[in-house]
Amino acid sequence: MAEGVQLTQVDSGARYEVFHTDCPARDVVGHVTSRWGIWVLISLQGNDLRFYELRESIQGVSEKMLAQSLRALVADGLVWRRVEPATPPQVTYGLTEFGREVGEPLTELFGRITRRLSPRDAR
Amino acid sequence: MAEGVQLTQVDSGARYEVFHTDCPARDVVGHVTSRWGIWVLISLQGNDLRFYELRESIQGVSEKMLAQSLRALVADGLVWRRVEPATPPQVTYGLTEFGREVGEPLTELFGRITRRLSPRDAR
DNA sequence: CAGGATCCTATCCGATACTG
């Protein structure tokens, strides 16, 4: 929505940044910081996981939303998806290099918030 | 929602992390990574800003959502709010130390995504 | 096991109007 061309035509003296609506990064940021996307990326930081492992790892996510989030992250090039042709089928997800790059600040973010909220529990 | 007590009762051999639904950090993470919260925090990284400066800085945000996001961030202790008793009224927002701590990985996140999406434009 | 399709509801969020 609001796809109008929006240039950074700020008066040169402006002291604040402008985030234009058509910035392509906004979509990716949206997916990354989506309700479940962030947990997917953090979960996959440690190791590759299968679909059901992700579902069990991320408390409260529904299969629908997990699949949807994964699709968006794969499309953005943050997550890869490998299908093992077996019965029962096996699908594994993992981070691409871009995904690791992005997951790192997210993990840091989560860590800082957790530490601040429960100083004694976070060690 | 879903405020049930949820302990980390995973089998000790589990290789993946569990994010329980009652984790208090989840709410803060939610606010921080909310649609507008992230841009507020990044905007305030540079310098303190007044309400209208934030509104103009963050393309596409409505007054309602900006006010709502700011209230949540103030309640979480990430942002402070200073009212200058003047006519017309003047309200300035800025980051607390916690806010700067949290804003840093967010800025890093945004930077990495931007660089990846437009390698030649992001320098 | 890994999902797609459908339905339906909660909430998000923008537009508008009004206040101190």
Next chain:
DNA sequence: CAGTATCGGATAGGATCCTG
């Protein structure tokens, strides 16, 4: 300027059922 209040449409997201 810096908000609040209310309304209504869009959308996110959960529950359920079904398929390869």
